[in-house]
Amino acid sequence: MLVPPPLALYIHIPWCVRKCPYCDFNSHGLSGELPVRKYVQALVRDLEQDLPLVWGRSVHSVFFGGGTPSLFPPAAIAEILSACSARLRFAPDAEITLECNPGTAEHGRFAAYREAGVNRISFGIQSFDDGCLRRLGRIHDSAEAEAAVKSAQDDGLDNLNLDLMYALPGQDLGMALRDVERAVALAPAHVSHYHLTLEPNTVFAAKPPEGLPDEDAAWDMQDACIARLAHAGYAQYEVSAYARPGRQCRHNLNYWRFGDYLGIGAGAHGKLSLGASGEIRRRWKVKNPRDYLATAGTPASIGGDDPIAPEDRPFDYMLNALRLVDGFSLHDFEARTGMPRSGISAELDTAISRGWLQVEGDTVRPTTMGRRFTNDVIGLFLRG
Ligand SMILES: C[S@@+](CC[C@H](N)C(=O)[O-])C[C@H]1O[C@@H](n2cnc3c(N)ncnc32)[C@H](O)[C@@H]1O
Numbered sequence: 001m002l003v004p005p006p007l008a009l010y011i012h013i014p015w016c017v018r019k020c021p022y023c024d025f026n027s028h029g030l031s032g033e034l035p036v037r038k039y040v041q042a043l044v045r046d047l048e049q050d051l052p053l054v055w056g057r058s059v060h061s062v063f064f065g066g067g068t069p070s071l072f073p074p075a076a077i078a079e080i081l082s083a084c085s086a087r088l089r090f091a092p093d094a095e096i097t098l099e100c101n102p103g104t105a106e107h108g109r110f111a112a113y114r115e116a117g118v119n120r121i122s123f124g125i126q127s128f129d130d131g132c133l134r135r136l137g138r139i140h141d142s143a144e145a146e147a148a149v150k151s152a153q154d155d156g157l158d159n160l161n162l163d164l165m166y167a168l169p170g171q172d173l174g175m176a177l178r179d180v181e182r183a184v185a186l187a188p189a190h191v192s193h194y195h196l197t198l199e200p201n202t203v204f205a206a207k208p209p210e211g212l213p214d215e216d217a218a219w220d221m222q223d224a225c226i227a228r229l230a231h232a233g234y235a236q237y238e239v240s241a242y243a244r245p246g247r248q249c250r251h252n253l254n255y256w257r258f259g260d261y262l263g264i265g266a267g268a269h270g271k272l273s274l275g276a277s278g279e280i281r282r283r284w285k286v287k288n289p290r291d292y293l294a295t296a297g298t299p300a301s302i303g304g305d306d307p308i309a310p311e312d313r314p315f316d317y318m319l320n321a322l323r324l325v326d327g328f329s330l331h332d333f334e335a336r337t338g339m340p341r342s343g344i345s346a347e348l349d350t351a352i353s354r355g356w357l358q359v360e361g362d363t364v365r366p367t368t369m370g371r372r373f374t375n376d377v378i379g380l381f382l383r384g
């Protein structure tokens, strides 16, 4: 029996000062003025169109992602949040995150974001090495990155995440560790540590940068950084996520636990369980910001709205849940997919016999080896 899980709200802001050569997010380098006013109005129309899908449910987290949401002034973020909270029920302790590029963090901005209701900032730091930052095409240097984090802390925001990437062009193990050292010296609540990937249709995919570390070197970096982060009190809880106790990102945890989310904004994706019909749907909005601005709130703004077939749900669930160090409970698997646990027992047995998963009571957890072969473990659940 499908039980509607917690609900989150994702808000996409699709512009950046300049497009980074490694990035395949729906983000567009700015040319001309930012259409803040029109975009805020479009988001509200978009939300209103989707409201009947989530009637009466509470929102536990909000995430402004991008792109670069910190390009939007605090007054616009305040307007979006008050329009959303007037139409949706926000849980009293809702986590509200805003992604920030340190190159866009003017002094005094964070106090105003906080005033608007933002209580968590996620900084795109990537590296503290100025050579690496240049090779990544970033718009800021390490001094600006540190100043931005300190400015947020001075403005009373203590729930901060720093995004780092590793296996960067020209980076060795010592440099990767120094990045982690500089991050933990700023005492954030959370660190995300991503392996730089060459995504199709990016500048880096077309012309890979020189000096990329090989796979073995990248594993060594990850192992050493996990140990350094653990030593500093940041426990790994997902493939790329590390947190101090109690500071895991609630919004992302909800994705990984196959929770529900409404997505508004250009190219934003949502996933919703419709309790009454037993359906789970994935729904997304048109990607191009110009098309989105022209159509938001009308059926033409829907890029797609597809049900997840019952036979595909176990794979979809595992794609998320097996990224978590603590795995999942079979009870949650049943409640969130609407499928019986007996439907995955053959795959679980195979994974256990290969030493990839362990089961304790109701809990299924990847082993250390399972974490190294996450894609193979998930692949077992692929049907057809
Ligand atoms: C939407 S961006 C964060 C906010 C802001 N746009 C910025 O870059 O400062 C999300 C994060 O994804 C990570 N990321 C983007 N492209 C990546 C890639 N090709 N490989 C690994 N991580 C990537 C970066 O760490 C980035 O900070």
Ligand code: SF4
Binding pocket: 015, 016, 018, 019, 020, 023, 024, 025, 027, 066, 067, 068, 101, 124
């Ligand atoms: S990494 Fe961030 S700043 Fe760079 S293009 Fe992607 S979304 Fe924009």
